[in-house]
Amino acid sequence: MKEQILAAIEEHETIIIHRHxxxxxxxxGSQGGLAELIQTTFPEKRVFIVGEEEPSLLFLNRMDEVTNEEYEGALVIVCDTANQPRISDDRYRNGKLLIKIDHHPNEDPYGDLLWVDTNSSSVSEMIVDLYVTARERGYKLSDKGAFLLYAGIVGDTGRFMFSNTTQRTFQYAGELLDFGVDTDSLYNDLYKTEKHIARLNGHVLQNFETSENGAGWIKITKETIASFGVTASESSQLVNSFSNVAGLKAWVFFIEEADQIRVRLRSKGPVVNTIAANYNGGGHPRAAGATVYTWEEADRVLADLEEACLS
Known part of the structure; x- marks a missing residue:
């Protein structure tokens, strides 16, 4: 599959990369790192990255403005997105060829070419793997590309603390460090906390709840979000705030928005992506997301989590 993806990259002059x-x-990291790999190797190609921007991560990269006409005859690659409703920018369907590169369970096998590796810690690790394969063909990675891919690996492994970290993860991280990645700068930017988010974190630590079965939860309402002056995305950053509490097996963050309630599920053992799949979501066995529309639905998610903690 990697050979087919490389052949597609070499064949197309315009390449547009999406993500969730x-x-x-x-x-x-995977989106930008792949773009850097292609652009550095083929300076004459037209390579774009698209999607809405996340203000807290603008230090990584900025998105391109792409016209509808650019999609005509283009290769479109979607990184790190398990199912089509979560792809940022619906125009991903408008290219000549569509490739899916992902590390989530392949429950929505969209695309003309699919490379799905659930054993990879991250799609950024997969892009490093693609680079290692392709450098025999003359592919080159820039320092910026190495920085982005390292950031992606660090993000999805929790600084190499999560169980998805493997020997290959460390090997490829080492390859990227050879490019001179400024880890101090990365960690400072990636893990800095604004004052209003730190105060919300205090609220979370004071108000989360746990059950005898080892399930934990916190419900962050629209009123709470407004009172702390945070966004729903910023609230999501705190999903692991109480993860180290003794006896905790799995936990859920509920974050209320104007028209939906975001569900963030995390686990130290119980499988949670099967729960997410029942509520408009999905993800990894120990880290998944979903969407519900009422607090009654949220309570059903919590009941399912309780049951998972019993097994």
Whole structure:
């Protein structure tokens, strides 16, 4: 599959790279890192990255303005997006050829070519793997590309603390460090906390709840979000705030928006992506997201989480 993807890259003169809505470091890192790999190797090609921007991650990269005409005859690649409703910018369908590169369970096998590796810590790790394969063909990675891919790996492994970190993850991270990645700058930007978010974190730590079965939860209402002056995306950054509490097996963050309630599920063992799949979502066995529309639905998610913690 990697050979087919490389052949498609070499064949097309215009390449447009998408990723999921509400991007995290891996979405932006894999998207931007792949763009850098292609552009550095083929300076004459026209390579674009598209999607809405996340203000807290603008230090990683900025998106391009792409016209509808650019999609005519273009290769479109979607990174780090398990299902089509979560792809940022609906024009991903408008190219000549569509490629999916992802590390989530392949529940929505869209695209003409699919490279899905659930054993990879991140799609950024997969792009490094693509680079390692392609450098025998003369592919080159820039320092900026290495920085973006390292950021993506760090983001999805929780600074190499999560169980998705493997020997290959460390090997490829080492390859990227050879480019001179400024890790101090990266960590300062990636993990800095604005004052209003720190204060919301205090609220979360004071108000989260747990059950005897090891389930934990916090409900962040629209009123709470407004009172702390944060956005829903900023609230989501705190999903692991109480993850180290003794006896906790799995937990859920509910974040109320104007027209929906975001659901962020995390686990130390119980499978949670099957829960998310029942509520307009999906993800990894121990990290998943979903969407509900009432607090009654949210309570059903919590009941399912309780059941998962019992098994």
């Amino acid at each position: 809505v509400r991007p995290d470091p891996d979405a932006l």
